[in-house]
Amino acid sequence: MTRPALPARTPWRQLQDRIATGLITAAGIGVLLAILAIGVFLFWETLPLLTRFETLSLERLSPLAWGTLKAAIAALVVALPLALGGAIYSALFMSERLRARIKPILELMEAVPGVVVGFVAGLVLAPWVERHLASALALVVWLPLCAVLAGLLWHATPARLRGWLPLGRAGLWLLPWMAAMAVLALWAAPMIEQRWLGDDLVTLLDRRFGLDYTTRNTLIVGLAMGFAVIPGVYSLAEDALHDVPRSLMEGAQALGASRWQALWKVALPMAGPGIFSAAMIGAGRAVGETMIVLMASSNAALISLSPFEGLRSFSAAIAIELPEAPPGGLTYHLLILAALVLFLFTFLVNTLAETVRQRLRRRYRSGGGR
Amino acid sequence: MKRCIRPDRPCAHLALWLLLWLAAPAWAAAPVSGTLGATGSDTMASLVLRWGEALTARHPGINVQFQAGGSSIAPSALVAGTTRLAPMSRPMSPEEREQFQRRYGYAPVELRVARDALVVVVHRHNPLKALTLSTLDAIFSTTRACGAPAPVSRWEELLPTGDWPYGRIALHGRNLASGTHDLFRQRALCGGHFRDDISEYPGSAAVVAAVGESPRAMGYTGYHHLTPMVQPLGLIDAAGETIMPTPETIQNGEYPLSRYLYLYVNVAPGEALPPAERAFIELIMSEQGQRIVRAAGFVPLPADELEPLS
Numbered sequence A: 001m002t003r004p005a006l007p008a009r010t011p012w013r014q015l016q017d018r019i020a021t022g023l024i025t026a027a028g029i030g031v032l033l034a035i036l037a038i039g040v041f042l043f044w045e046t047l048p049l050l051t052r053f054e055t056l057s058l059e060r061l062s063p064l065a066w067g068t069l070k071a072a073i074a075a076l077v078v079a080l081p082l083a084l085g086g087a088i089y090s091a092l093f094m095s096e097r098l099r100a101r102i103k104p105i106l107e108l109m110e111a112v113p114g115v116v117v118g119f120v121a122g123l124v125l126a127p128w129v130e131r132h133l134a135s136a137l138a139l140v141v142w143l144p145l146c147a148v149l150a151g152l153l154w155h156a157t158p159a160r161l162r163g164w165l166p167l168g169r170a171g172l173w174l175l176p177w178m179a180a181m182a183v184l185a186l187w188a189a190p191m192i193e194q195r196w197l198g199d200d201l202v203t204l205l206d207r208r209f210g211l212d213y214t215t216r217n218t219l220i221v222g223l224a225m226g227f228a229v230i231p232g233v234y235s236l237a238e239d240a241l242h243d244v245p246r247s248l249m250e251g252a253q254a255l256g257a258s259r260w261q262a263l264w265k266v267a268l269p270m271a272g273p274g275i276f277s278a279a280m281i282g283a284g285r286a287v288g289e290t291m292i293v294l295m296a297s298s299n300a301a302l303i304s305l306s307p308f309e310g311l312r313s314f315s316a317a318i319a320i321e322l323p324e325a326p327p328g329g330l331t332y333h334l335l336i337l338a339a340l341v342l343f344l345f346t347f348l349v350n351t352l353a354e355t356v357r358q359r360l361r362r363r364y365r366s367g368g369g370r
Numbered sequence B: 001m002k003r004c005i006r007p008d009r010p011c012a013h014l015a016l017w018l019l020l021w022l023a024a025p026a027w028a029a030a031p032v033s034g035t036l037g038a039t040g041s042d043t044m045a046s047l048v049l050r051w052g053e054a055l056t057a058r059h060p061g062i063n064v065q066f067q068a069g070g071s072s073i074a075p076s077a078l079v080a081g082t083t084r085l086a087p088m089s090r091p092m093s094p095e096e097r098e099q100f101q102r103r104y105g106y107a108p109v110e111l112r113v114a115r116d117a118l119v120v121v122v123h124r125h126n127p128l129k130a131l132t133l134s135t136l137d138a139i140f141s142t143t144r145a146c147g148a149p150a151p152v153s154r155w156e157e158l159l160p161t162g163d164w165p166y167g168r169i170a171l172h173g174r175n176l177a178s179g180t181h182d183l184f185r186q187r188a189l190c191g192g193h194f195r196d197d198i199s200e201y202p203g204s205a206a207v208v209a210a211v212g213e214s215p216r217a218m219g220y221t222g223y224h225h226l227t228p229m230v231q232p233l234g235l236i237d238a239a240g241e242t243i244m245p246t247p248e249t250i251q252n253g254e255y256p257l258s259r260y261l262y263l264y265v266n267v268a269p270g271e272a273l274p275p276a277e278r279a280f281i282e283l284i285m286s287e288q289g290q291r292i293v294r295a296a297g298f299v300p301l302p303a304d305e306l307e308p309l310s
Helices: A011-052 A055-093 A096-110 A114-131 A133-157 A167-197 A202-208 A218-242 A246-254 A259-288 A291-296 A314-324 A330-365 B011-023 B046-060 B073-080 B095-102 B133-140 B179-187 B203-214 B249-252 B275-284 B286-294
Strands: B032-040 B061-068 B085-088 B111-121 B130-132 B170-174 B199-201 B217-222 B230-232 B234-236 B258-263
Touching: A011 A330, A055 A096, A055 A167, A055 A314, A055 A330, A096 A167, A096 A218, A096 A314, A096 B073, A114 A133, A114 A218, A114 A291, A114 B011, A133 A167, A133 A202, A167 A202, A202 B286, A218 A259, A218 A291, A246 A259, A246 B085, A259 A314, A259 A330, A314 A330, A330 B032, B032 B046, B032 B073, B032 B275, B046 B061, B046 B286, B061 B111, B061 B275, B073 B085, B073 B258, B111 B179, B111 B203, B111 B249, B111 B275, B111 B286, B130 B133, B170 B179, B170 B203, B179 B217, B199 B203, B203 B217, B203 B230, B258 B275, B275 B286
Parallel strands: B032 B061, B032 B085, B130 B234, B170 B199, B170 B217
Antiparallel strands: B085 B258, B111 B217, B111 B230, B111 B258
16 A cells, blocks of 8 residues: 655644554553453452362353353344344345435434343333233234235235335335234234133143243343344344445346345345354344343243243343352352353454454455455 | 340340430530441341431431442451441351451441341232241252252142142242342251242342232242232241231241341440441430331331440
8 A cells, every 4th residue: 555645744743643643552552451451350360260170160150151142042033033134125125215214213222221121121021921921922923924924915916006015115114014913913812812722821831831931031031132132233234235236236136136036146145244243243242231131031040941931141140149249259259250251252252253344344345256 | 025035134124224325315415427438238228328317317417328239248348447337137157257356356346226037928919828937948949958848839739729820939039149048048948059940139129029020929038128019928837826027026036037137336345436436326226216227117126125335
């Protein structure tokens, strides 16, 4: 790279520049050192535990590790389809004007504090789902089906009518349709429950399958944390997809590819690494998220696969116990070890995501070739 | 029926004397001022703050600052010397005492300031009224150290006649590091281990809220956290008598899960307390102080246990 010719600098401006550069460099190094110091501190504090090499720490931490993983998986199962679907639609198919409005609104979701999400999930959503489990599950299955149904119906409508329902604005006219379908499901589910199952679904799960139902369970955590993860994943994946050079998509369609083929064969492979890094950053957030898991889960240290049972994650355990754990005790050291594991994990996930994203950026810059 | 718990003390007239002594215009003397720091139990936070307000009303110069962080931070704050007053919801452990002794060369003064209890709560419509202590242990523990023959995990086993509530008992409790968790483990589980599927909450009010919203739930919490959403269970003693957690049974110790709340004071033998601290303790031991205890939802001390700091 050649530098453009700069205007002659006065010594004073040169000094200013030097000071500014020095400050910025110092701040950067400071941040790096701080991160390193956190790692060293955590490692130092867990040394007494590691040197003793007891199985106790493994025994106490493995339910927490499982809980963390389970919560993150649940959140991603909820968030990824919604966020990626939304990103694909708004980046490639939505009308530009609508996109300019919708995207900031979705990104605003990220500003909702975790405490508020956790509070609503734990105190409003969890008791409601426990009382209306059948309705809640019906919604989860029924709404995606309705979206597909809407697509089929749209295909079947005569072309004259389709002008009223443009694809680029499907996000708007689908809203009343989905709302109507949700109301239908909520109205029908209790009747189906009574008629065919003959009992409340929670009782039935217990009687028929011996499944335990906890009020604040993995399902609730997944929904709440999914909600929190969606904006981040959506925003990054949308950027990656929107940055796919238009010429490539248009070229593919000009050669006869359908919209669907252009999406699968051109846009997704191009933006793949970006989407992957978006998912990784979502996973990192889900693993590190504290307040939502704390408030929406039962905090019972269990190792179970059931989505209807509670969990306890590293971050929630640290938040609850550390203020009251006497420094230097066993609980304290175990919690610090948990913090170390959490730190390493989020560090790795974020580094991986960032590396992949940098590589993608380089690929776009080099002209979109493969 | 008031019983004298410590027969070694001539309780009745001593108490009367104390009350008279405390009601005397001791505070009317010199104006007391200063900032009073206290660190400790968050169970007692509301209580200490109310005492602080009353103290400020009495001596406008005094300003009470309370740092609530749990009973286990109180001893370290006391040892570090950042505070002279440490409210705790449990007695100090021998190790904590030892630490203090090593640092200062004398033992901290232990004052009993109020009575409290752990209560077992269920949903307000639950037909269950009382449990034996061993059944309670069988519900909450895996060890059954109190002698129950088999674990109890379902409502049908507790209420054989009714068909409601049905299913697994959803258990709710406090987090591992809290004093409430520890006390319940020692007193109700006979030192055993909790089951691992108990939902844990960082605060007692959250336990009550969770139990209040589900008919299948059972939990334990502090007496002062009771709300109309939940009903406390009585405990059946060895004689087959049901003891409900009421102010009387908690005050006289009949209710098995009752306890004292403590205030630990760092004062050397023979040293006079600073006037602000002295006024605070005098307030706690006064009739007004004990009225505040009741207002905060705890149970006042029996009259014969009000002791002044000498």
